[in-house]
Amino acid sequence: MNKVLPASALIVLSLIVSGCSGEGNSQTPPGPPATKAEVSVVSLHPQSVAITAELPGRTTASLVAEVRPQVGGIIQKRLFEEGSEVREGDPLYQIDPASYQAAYESAVADLQKAEAAIPSAQAKVERYQGLIKQNAVSKQDLDEATASLAQANADVAAAKAAVQTSKINLDFTTIDAPISGRIDKSTLTPGALVTASQETALTTIRTLDPINVDVTQSSVNLLNLSQAIDAGRIKISGPNVSVKLKLENGAIYSQAGKLEFAESAVSETTGTFSLRAQFPNPDRLLLPGMYVRAIVEEGVASNSFLVPQRAISRNSKGEATALFVTQDGKVEQRTLEVGQSVGNNWLVSSGVSDGDRVIVEGSQLVRAGQEVDAVDVVIDETTGEVRERHQGAAPKVRAEDVATGLPSKSDVTGSTAKD
Structure with a gap:
């Protein structure tokens, strides 16, 4: 007579049978598919680029006059206010x-x-x-x-x-102002004895409007510019060269200046020559002796490419290289020929073409030949940082996630485990 097994025994028996059937299967379940690394790219297009040279210099007064007596005697009066503006012919001192x-x-x-x-x-x-x-x-x-x-x-x-x-x-005996300008403090007071053409000046007058800026330019840069003009890569902007001024605090001076002259000889010790630019200074914002940087417009380079500086690195040979994303979404490394810097970009003369996409973020996470997800971004020309990202861009992949092939935490956030 057959006995009926209890339900608990049936459960134990089914577990034993299922365990025996799985002894020969040692394979682990497949993991999640690998996630492509995300990189930020900028599309490159040819444009006309203004070639400028940013040169260090200092401001100097356009006219300087040291006031000295031409006759001897006792100073009776000082007839001006120190630090004020005086005009040519104004009385300054009265000698007895x-x-x-x-x-x-x-x-x-x-x-x-x-x-x-x-x-x-x-x-x-x-x-x-x-x-x-x-x-x-x-x-x-x-x-x-x-x-x-x-x-x-x-x-x-x-x-x-x-x-x-x-x-x-x-x-x-009445000492007049020889020029118009701002007058300094007086070195002598009433009652002092002065002599004709004495060594010590009574005061100094400086003309501040207009004001000069003396800068230095490398002779090498001058030769490079001349060769680029001869080769047709750069067109001269015109006979009246405009000059802008960058102040010590980084601000751009509101008034534009003009180039007055360049020296006809190069210094044998420094290999540089001097340039002088003149700027209007109606508000007397610029004072003699200030350190400034003059931005001189040298010409215009037509059909040129500007590549963000953050996208370019140097290899062991010192060559400029950058990573690009091809049409099929793969990373490609190229060697570029770069010229001078233009703001936060490099002027590139070879190695790029219209429509190329250069990687500006995430290049340290990828290598040549790797498939990536490219997101178009906009670079802020002032700071060189990413200013705008394409809407709906996927979250960034962390370096450790790329190395392990695991999804990032952001990919599993909000998921629930099944029972």
């Missing part, structure tokens, strides 16, 4: 004029005395000229009278010169 006034009056008196002797000498000559016809006087007497008249005329001329000299010295 008493002695110069007396010398001027004495010279005037000597002139009057010399002029008084002329009528008598002139009349004597005329009288002797009439008498000599009658043989009443000798020829010698006429010659002496003529010489006396000439001497009297010479005395008048000398007296006039003495009057003019004394008048000039008297006028020099």
